[in-house]
Amino acid sequence: MFSTELVVQTFISGIMIGVLYALMALGITFIYSIMRMINWAMGEFYMIGSYLQYALVAFLLGPDLWWLAIPLSAAGVFVLGLFVQWGLLKPILRKPPEVRDDYATVVTLALLLLLRSLATGLAGPNQFSPGSDLPVVMVGPMPMAGARVAAFVFALAALALFYLLLRYSWYGLALRATSQSRVGVQTAGIDVLGVDRVAFGIGVALAGLAGALLAPVFLVYPTNGLITTVKGFEIVVIGGLGSIPGALIAGVLLGLIESFGAAFIDSAYQNIYGFALVLLILVLRPTGLFGERAREA
């Protein structure tokens, strides 16, 4: 029957990939909680992160400095996010507070198509791999590809940094307050569109970071963000839209379910197991594990 060793291995690999999924979902849910807008182009920022990582490693820094390329790629996506908010989203959100902001989400749909076509146009429909000269690492009883372990460690560090920023800085306070009441923060003298800009930058940088980290594992090509975006949204439904703990816990949960499903049922259907969980959650608890039915002032 199933050996303990296999269960432990499955568990570890589930957690490791789950944290990466959580990064993606956190970006989606964070942007939503601040801007009240779904960013459909999340996977494209993931894609850009992976291209940046590839370009930096292949042409500029070399494979030895892959670890330096990762924060640089994430920072590049952050800066791109600032410009996107400034140029495309802010003009739409600059309206009296009662006006619904549905148009902004449509802009992100257009952005999705634009960025994906741009990637195909610039780099062609090819697959790239930044390669990884990291050795295989023993995680407990189990050998793991070095790139996966590194991705896990970087993701944990990014989550810790995100938590510290949100919890202990003035900017974190402004971000948390904005997620509670966009009118309230303006009354307090906070420039809500300025908060949006940073929030959008951080949110897409999380996706870009996931892209850079997973580039050696899932490769670099124009539509590589698709699967992770779908998973990001699965997690957001499971965890509850707008809930940060929900994104983290549901992310790890999805990683575990996929991992166990692949090991003990059939690995061909790996991408299906998450959807089963989504359906189950929608039946039992439509707001998600940590979602709120309505917001209050």
Added chain:
Amino acid sequence: MEPALETIGLVKRFGGLLATNDVSLKVDRGEIRGLIGPNGAGKTTLVNLVTGVHPADAGEVTLGGQSLRGRGMHEIARLGLVRSFQVTRLFGSMTVRENLMTSFLARRDRASGDGTEQTESMIALTRLGPLADTQAKKLSGGQRALLQMACGFMVPGTCYVLDEPFAGINPVIKDAIIDMILDVNRRHGATFLVVSHEMAIVRRLCRQVTVMMEGRVAAQGTLDEVARLPEVIAGYLGKAME
């Protein structure tokens, strides 16, 4: 001396409804002005125009002689014009202390430190000490109103626009809010425009009141003066008396 707050011919139309029609009023420095009128008279619309929630269709607002045209809500708040809402706009999942700190962070300056001192003094003033680390959404309606007021006082403003600060609140908290208004008025010479239906409180706080009806300024004077005016009585009781 130029008025602390002045509106000049403010017009705001929502579709076919003329919510404010050529509203001009002046509030002197250090004055506590009452703004009364029946429901639907345009009081809240006026507050929203003054604080930049809505742009005016015509007319202008000046704060200490400075035009507020084209400025957003947060810029107006940073200029020292602070408002409160009829329905409190607190940060529900954040604690009382965090709510106070948020009101501090954007309006602080170099001299004001890290806000701990102000937060503690506001907690002491409002007697919310036992609830300081409670989420704002768990407070009672009165406590929320009190907290909202305290948020406005974290960094002393020059001018406060309070929309129904006493609505649906128990008498003890009403007194606490009145004391806070009088205290800030006395110590910092802050100007107030207070929208209220509570005539006893308006009489206590305001030497002068402005009466709005159907989007216009209908009268101005002491509460007793305006209460005797036939058009004010008619406005409050409807036109049945004619």
